[in-house]
Amino acid sequence: MTVDRPLRADAARNRSSLLAAASEEFAAHGLDASVADIARRAGIGKGTVFRHFPTKDDLLAAVVLDRVDDLATLAHHLTTATDPGAALLEFMEAAAGRQQQLDLSFLREAGEVNARLTEARERLFTAIIALVTRAQQAGAVRPDIEGMDVILLMCAPSHVVSFVPSPPPDLWRRYLSLIFDGLRPEGAHPLPGPAVRDAATPVPNSARPGAK
Amino acid sequence: MTVDRPLRADAARNRSSLLAAASEEFAAHGLDASVADIARRAGIGKGTVFRHFPTKDDLLAAVVLDRVDDLATLAHHLTTATDPGAALLEFMEAAAGRQQQLDLSFLREAGEVNARLTEARERLFTAIIALVTRAQQAGAVRPDIEGMDVILLMCAPSHVVSFVPSPPPDLWRRYLSLIFDGLRPEGAHPLPGPAVRDAATPVPNSARPGAK
């Protein structure tokens, strides 16, 4: 393991503007944002990008790590909220809202390149499962769902909204409300089939359908 | 307008196997399935592909047209079903199930290249709106949603499922049930903000965020 000496001042500056640019560019153009565009937006040369991150995937992983870490922290805090139902809703709102269009596909794509990322993902997932369990115990959420269902559903609102031309910035809230109503116990109808067993480990690159 | 003389026998055969291959390849690899792969799967040369469809987008549009047309016909038939609530659910099942992973993004991508496609889309959308209205009048669906909501939500199940490694082939039914429960009147909570006004016209290519 390499000891990480402190970065030179300009390098640190470049690195952070690179991460910001990458975040925006990925959000705007999805996974096929080009490294050249990211570099241009960051105001640095393309070679510099690859000095900081050996691979485009590593850059993506760093961006995703920020988001996942942030969400995991929030989720963890919310596990001690007084109203478990409201806490789960608040978490889902945060997930849908802030990672607008930086959805699970990025987590899947970033894959296993980064050990810190998989650790953050695990923290996020266990916190979500705790949120769901507490919400169920409080009777705010139907008993026949599991944490993984919420994990899978939480980015559906922003995905759904991505189909409409110039969506009002809050449109995702509409679909989150609709989906959350489906999670409530009141109108629940029996679900067909079992829940998904273990989606905690994202697909390894080699086994994905569209693997390169 | 060119008069369409009948195709030569081999050409017709090639065209249909090309369409089949394209459908499978798009389903497997998404929008960036390569024309070369499609040609190989169809057992024809790459040049032949471009003889039948001047552009990759035109090929995509032809594939999407098939699906949309099929769905539109089904939706139209279901508008006369005896149980409007069950009819809407059946339609959403068909949409989620058969166009597994050939979702609205394809419709968006195929854009306006094909007049027949936009006509089929319009037929589909109006039929869906009718299904929703009938289901609401029957009290099977909450009154504060609109046809466009269903249009946007109907492909969410298969998208959500696409995140899990080797999903059981019926897993999408679980999420469709969940979402449909959210559409029922029983547990409905007020929705924030208005519905989306006019998403009937997909984004023109020039205005899309990830436009090429």
Next chain:
DNA sequence: GCGTAAACGGACCGCGCGGTCAACTTGTTA
């Protein structure tokens, strides 16, 4: 059968991508 237009196919083109490299600049430190 035969002539011909229609259909075919694969070599080929230009492009933009992710990634490399060696010459150059700059922050740091003694």
Next chain:
DNA sequence: TAACAAGTTGACCGCGCGGTCCGTTTACGC
């Protein structure tokens, strides 16, 4: 301030893509 390691950069590489082109093959009307 001098010297050097750390950092930067843009030209460059190989690749695979969508799309073209033209010599060849093939189905079909007579």
